[in-house]
Amino acid sequence: MSPRSTPWGTYAQIADALRTRITDGDLAPGSPLPSEAALGQEFGVSRTTIRRALASLESEKLIRPLPGTGRVVCDPDGQEDGSTQQPQYRRIATDLRAQITDGVLAPGAALPSEAAIVQTYQVSRGTARQALSDLEGAGLIRSVHGKGRFVRGPENPSR
Template sequence: MCSAHLSGKGVGPYASGAARTVSRVGFRDIADGLRRAIEAGEIGADRSLPSESELMDRHGVARMTVRRALSLLEDEGLIEVVPGRGRFVRAGDGVPDAVRVEKKYEQVVDEVRRLLASGEVPAGGRVGTAGEVADQFGVSPGTATRALVLLAAEGLVTPVHGQAWFAGDLGAEANRTAAVAGRLRAAIAQGRFPVGRRLPGELTLAEEHGVARVTVRRALAVLEAEGLIENRPGRGRHVLAATVSDE
């Protein structure tokens, strides 16, 4: 009888939806499963390997068995321990992916700085959500967020309503933008602006809310990012949702 039987899609216990039946799992079986997951790209940059406790529970083995499996992968040069962070896949150049993530985060900072300095994103302009920045530069949302937080500390960007980031240090303007976005969001939820309804123009909204037109423009950009409204060229901004869920 074989020491372990793994069934399902992909690479055994690390594939989504995989079924698993384990019997007398040895350290080599655990190492093989991790190796396949790494080769398939299921464990790579931005993700540490499962902890020793997780592997113990997953395979029903003692900690020593798990450690022998991890030591085997370390000896093979496939993974490396990053002090205080866990075990990560070693990059092809001998640098662990955990360190490579740091470089990606710095690259995003440099790229956004360049966009701001070149005027491609003007002062007060919408930089995007962390997810949008992540997609733009091919990194994880967490890496993008770290970059944006650093840029905010330098006064280069400001978060509005905890979702979209805008160029420049908006100060109290960020709070005003969030407040206007909140009022418009509530008006949509309450049916004041039903589905398909065209919103009042920026100038009208600015006068109604007692703020600058640019503040209204940022607030509308937040609602567009949330999918509540859309800007139809030549026709203004229209409502896409009748209610807003807090779920």
């Protein structure tokens, strides 16, 4: 793979293009930005150049990183403090926990695979794994090597 030759100041042009999308409303407050890889493909530059453009927008408080999600557009009125947003792995764990407590996922039932969670919630595999790990740590599910993850039954939670 040969290094790309990017003209000086390209990151500023990319930041301007993204800034325009935000101010024109193409990217609404709270909406996620495309991934670094997707932006790199769109603009034909390296991820380093994209990261530099995004850092510029972060310093202007137009976007902010959101763990488990990526970067999201900030509210232009500055009313968004980040405390109302929870990491995506927690949202997924909360959804699955609700399915377990509501009986949708009965004791002994198989949980969706990491791949299914990735597809359903549009998150990374690490985020899906973290959500499942959260449930396992809470004692709600158990992992069986080579088989998957299953809801623990109330009769014998140690298995």
